[in-house]
Amino acid sequence: MIRRRAIAAGAILAGTVLLSSCGLSGTGDGGQTGDGGQPKAGGEVTGKVTLQTWNLKSQFSDYIEGVIAAFEKKYPGTSVTWLDQPGDGYEEKLLTQASAGELPDVTNTTPVFSYQLAKEGLLVDLDSVDDSLKATYVPGSLAGFQFNGQKGTYGYPWYLTTELNYWNTDTMAAGDLDAKHPPTTLDELVTQARTLKEKSGGKSFLMSNKPYVGTFTAAGIPVINEAGTEFVFNSDEAVALLDTYREAFKEGLLPKDVLNDDFLGNTQLFTKGSVGWTTAGGNFIGTALESNPSLKGKITSSPYIGTPPLAVQGVSIPKSSKNLPTAKALAQFLTNAANQEAFAKLVPGIFPSATASQANAAFGEGDGTPEGDARVIAFKALTQAKVPEPVQLTGAMSTYVNQQIAAAMTGEITSKEALDSAVAKCNQLLAQ
Template identity: 40%
Template sequence: MPVSRRNLAAALAVCVVLPLSACGSGDDGGGSSDASGKIEGDITFQTWNLRANFKDYFEGLIADFEKKYPGTNVKWVDQPAEGYADKISADAAGGTLPDVVNVSPDLVAPLAKAGLAADLDKDAAQYKKEYLDGAWASHRIPGMGGTYAFPWYLNTGPLFYNKSLFKEAGLDADQPPTTYDELFANALTIAEKTDGKVATLANVPTVEDFGRYGVPLMNDEGTGFAFNDAKGVELLTKYKELYDAKALDPQALTATPESSGKKFLTEAVAMNPGSALDLGNFKKQAPNLYKNIGITDQITSTGHVNMYVMGVMVNSQTKRKPAAVAFAHYVTDAEHQMSFAKKVAIFPSTAGSLDDPYFTKEDGTDETRVRIAAAKSLKNAVNYTPVLFSEQMKTELRNEVAKALQGKESPKEALDNAVEACDRLLQQQG
């Protein structure tokens, strides 16, 4: 099962291996479908590699829940990060899936299809209004009705750019690109002025980049992919032009978020996406870059930036559904999301939380500036990566994009092949 989207970290870099995964007790199988009964009984809450950094936080949260609901007992189990997706898959197959499961959208999809994820539009509809619309929608599965996890924490990030590299190319460092046309034009200018020594971008386009560009990613029924349309071909053609001019880093075909971040750190690349956490790294590791850092918004043709999201799922087979739903809601309610957001650089998915002074009040620091900008953009952000887009599909797309950039296939042929491969994998998901 895919794991990368749980790496909310990628956008978050969540310093503490933060991808959180919560699960409940293994005493399920034939549980009640009614979530409106008395909140009582034993449930298990399983997290992913969190005890070392957040032991006090979660123990306090559990104690408060048990105090609020006498007769409940929450057993907290923490699993290592390695192999977590396989653990969920094995538990699902063996009938030992815990009661409350923290999942990313791609992990909830197969569980929902197998009938193991409670539909919160039925079991917890009264809570829907407490969350941002885009966050609540992030755990819907194409082709299925319902929502299959409470939204938990979110993240997004700005684009960082190197003002000195922009200036050296004769560009206005105080006017960074705000549209794709401006971005591509600036990238070609920087490559030309530096004889191809400085690229502007370090990563090939991913499915979320096609989404941000305004490309339809799937058909309305959720039965097939659609990013090989004219707009998708247009974007890949632009990237081919950048690649040929060395405006896209030649090593982009094999780049990772870490390697592209290092390129930006060493001033070999002019722009890179990031988060507030990166600013501290710049200050320590590259003071000259930090002195010249520019911060601007993600570029999008849709008016909506990309949202990374985590969720908390309730096992539909739990014997303690009222307690499981209540606890999943408790973990993700506004009060607890807000307290957690102040411990690590993430953002609450609850409506109104992003209006808190913590996310709106400037204090003169770049870190706060980034946090405020991210919070503002998250209010209407969307999770572009389709819930059904697996790791294998990502690899197929990446391989075909590489062929197009290298001139082995036309952009149209590459995207047609990628869609065909992804559709085949989608059918295999069942």
């Protein structure tokens, strides 16, 4: 699920201490700087640079090597060295490279990774060296590398994923519900979940998820202030949303174990045929059918309820780069529309972040199959999707928030008490 964070809380906190204690703020040992300590990006595109990716070599060597070859052909005199790091321990690797002043010229990052590095002044603010960003990438992907309380953009968006709704048509039919016209709001979802429970004698569930911080974002409820200094998801609107889930749980519209640590999750339950609704990525149907072929012909999709969540990979440029003009050119080339579209065709679950790709019929037109329809819905959602959780939210914060939400849903405390306590704890940890 998109809600899973790309980096553990311990690594975030350890990284902050490590970067600060090593004095790695400012421009590093790069070249001349412009206003605000930003390196100058002007100059000839030539010479050597290093590209670092995250766990791509085993499956996508031909693609990355092809992009590099095409770049070197376009810019004679350039030479790109490709480093690919394993999936496990990537955040620790970045921190080690940062502490040694050895971040590669173009480094694969996520919003969480780039936030930690940018906060210490280690990354180039791309707004200061590239005035084409807004015209080149969909807004939500850029926003993923723009942080509350910190001016600038600290990553070129690369490939994206988002989520949409999936419905089990048999389960819907059992409740006399129309899968062709599924719920489009939370209130409608709860109403139809109630109808299904009544029609099935309490044996079938539509809903099987509990809210998390990203649920507030999806509903358009602010989670953190504009300065990035204070969490604010204890508003009246947030309390009302949690009350809706609280009442639904009390009515028995969700499985009793939805709050347990060992709960399978709504995606797994949907795949098993146990519930009628889930959210997942654009290639979910194929994955679900591999696990449960009996679902064939029984899955339909619809747009996400509220603001779709966005997961984004990107590439950042460290201030320590000794060849900023070529690093910038490589980052732009890697993330241009043509190269992103080629990558997305290799990986069905991802989409390009380039605005030009929105006009590509290969992504925006379905093939008449449920799988094709789902991918079109996901693709069209990219222009509205946004990263659901602020980068300031650590794993420790999420754990505490989830505990308070669970306590509210079971009736131990009120929704207001739960969110007040959660916000207070998050702000205490944020201040540290």
